[in-house]
Amino acid sequence: MAEPIIAFDGVHKVFEGSNRVHAVDDVSLTIDAGEIFGVIGFSGAGKSTLVRLVNGLEPVTSGRLVVDGHEVSALSEKQLRAVRPDIGMIFQQFNLFGSKTIAENVAYPLRLAKWDAGRRAARVAELLAFVGLTDKADAHPSQLSGGQKQRVGIARALATSPKILLADECTSALDPQTTREVLDVLRRVNAELGVTIVLITHEMDVVRYLCDRVLIMENGRAVELGDVYQVFARPRAQVTQRFVAATMRDKPSADALGRLAATHPGRLVTVPIVDDAHTDAERSSVFARHGLEARVIYGGIIEISERPYGSLTYAVTGADTAVDAALADLAGSGGYTEHDRATLPNSEGHR
Numbered sequence: 036m037a038e039p040i041i042a043f044d045g046v047h048k049v050f051e052g053s054n055r056v057h058a059v060d061d062v063s064l065t066i067d068a069g070e071i072f073g074v075i076g077f078s079g080a081g082k083s084t085l086v087r088l089v090n091g092l093e094p095v096t097s098g099r100l101v102v103d104g105h106e107v108s109a110l111s112e113k114q115l116r117a118v119r120p121d122i123g124m125i126f127q128q129f130n131l132f133g134s135k136t137i138a139e140n141v142a143y144p145l146r147l148a149k150w151d152a153g154r155r156a157a158r159v160a161e162l163l164a165f166v167g168l169t170d171k172a173d174a175h176p177s178q179l180s181g182g183q184k185q186r187v188g189i190a191r192a193l194a195t196s197p198k199i200l201l202a203d204e205c206t207s208a209l210d211p212q213t214t215r216e217v218l219d220v221l222r223r224v225n226a227e228l229g230v231t232i233v234l235i236t237h238e239m240d241v242v243r244y245l246c247d248r249v250l251i252m253e254n255g256r257a258v259e260l261g262d263v264y265q266v267f268a269r270p271r272a273q274v275t276q277r278f279v280a281a282t283m284r285d286k287p288s289a290d291a292l293g294r295l296a297a298t299h300p301g302r303l304v305t306v307p308i309v310d311d312a313h314t315d316a317e318r319s320s321v322f323a324r325h326g327l328e329a330r331v332i333y334g335g336i337i338e339i340s341e342r343p344y345g346s347l348t349y350a351v352t353g354a355d356t357a358v359d360a361a362l363a364d365l366a367g368s369g370g371y372t373e374h375d376r377a378t379l380p381n382s383e384g385h386r
């Protein structure tokens with residue numbers, strides 16, 4: 036079983052000043068060695084602060100934080116400097132030195148760690164090969180695309196072979212295609228080098244593509260934490276439901292249902308996809324089994340953690356008693372939602 040590499044126990048971070056801000060509010064959780072752990076939340080939720088506590092960029096106000104066996108909440112700045120090479124970090128704005136070449140940027144932490152020139156050159160070559168930028172060694176950051184710059188950031192963060200990589204909105208400045216390339220590099224960092232990744236994002240798409248588990252933060256608090264599929268399939272907190280809805284768009288809005296109701300007769304039923312081959316087969320034939328006609332009028336299915344997730348909305352026509360019987364079957368095997376035509380906007384017309 037994987038061991039926790041990061042453990043928060045009742046951790047608080049308060050910024051004192053003219054406006055006192057409780058940026059991290061009583062967070063207790065563990066992150067296992069080797070996992071890709073996502074942290075999601077709206078602006079100001081406390082994500083960056085939480086992650087900056089891990090490498091001691093911000094000191095903990097109270098509570099206990101243990102990182103790779105070190106109680107960072109109790110270390111002095113000098114002691115923290117000894118721990119930091121074990122923790123790499125990448126940033127939204129890449130934070131490269133514009134006046135240095137790509138190779139010099141990657142070599143920078145090795146200089147700080149007092150590696151000699153020969154070892155440095157060999158390590159930089161290895162790192163640039165890993166991120167696919169060997170041919171850019173002598174270029175300057177301004178000559179690179181955003182995705183290439185972030186790959187340099189990753190190479191630099193990995194220079195001292197850290198066990199943990201912190202990624203703060205590392206794809207937020209990138210387009211979707213480039214985002215995918217950077218996330219693929221991070222996946223290799225995790226799979227091939229065994230590095231634990233803690234990734235902050237405000238995009239559920241990034242979480243579902245990369246992460247094993249996800250933490251949702253709001254007002255400094257850890258409001259929901261779970262396996263990515265579980266959090267998507269059954270979001271509990273309102274803030275989580277908003278993130279999932281923004282990504283999925285599989286469920287019609289009331290306006291869309293109103294328009295669909297005006298042109299499609301029958302009862303309107305949304306049926307979630309259930310990731311279980313047997314149950315799913317039962318559910319997809321339920322209307323036909325009851326002699327009903329069911330037309331798909333809305334829906335969406337995506338893959339999360341290599342499992343299908345989403346829902347389909349049907350207009351179901353046939354005898355009411357048969358529809359009720361079909362819905363009773365669905366209720367027993369994973370649920371459904373029926374939309375009442377009377378409550379929909381502009382829904383006069385069919386029933």
Ligand SMILES: Nc1ncnc2c1ncn2[C@@H]1O[C@H](COP(=O)(O)OP(=O)(O)OP(=O)(O)O)[C@@H](O)[C@H]1O
Pocket residue numbers: 050052056057058076077078079080081082083084085237
């Ligand atoms: N150095 C600081 N001094 C005072 N307040 C701070 C400091 N750093 C962060 N804060 C405050 O702490 C709260 C959490 O900020 P934080 O940057 O951790 O949130 P976030 O979820 O990462 O937001 P974003 O997505 O905008 O980066 C905010 O109210 C912020 O203004």
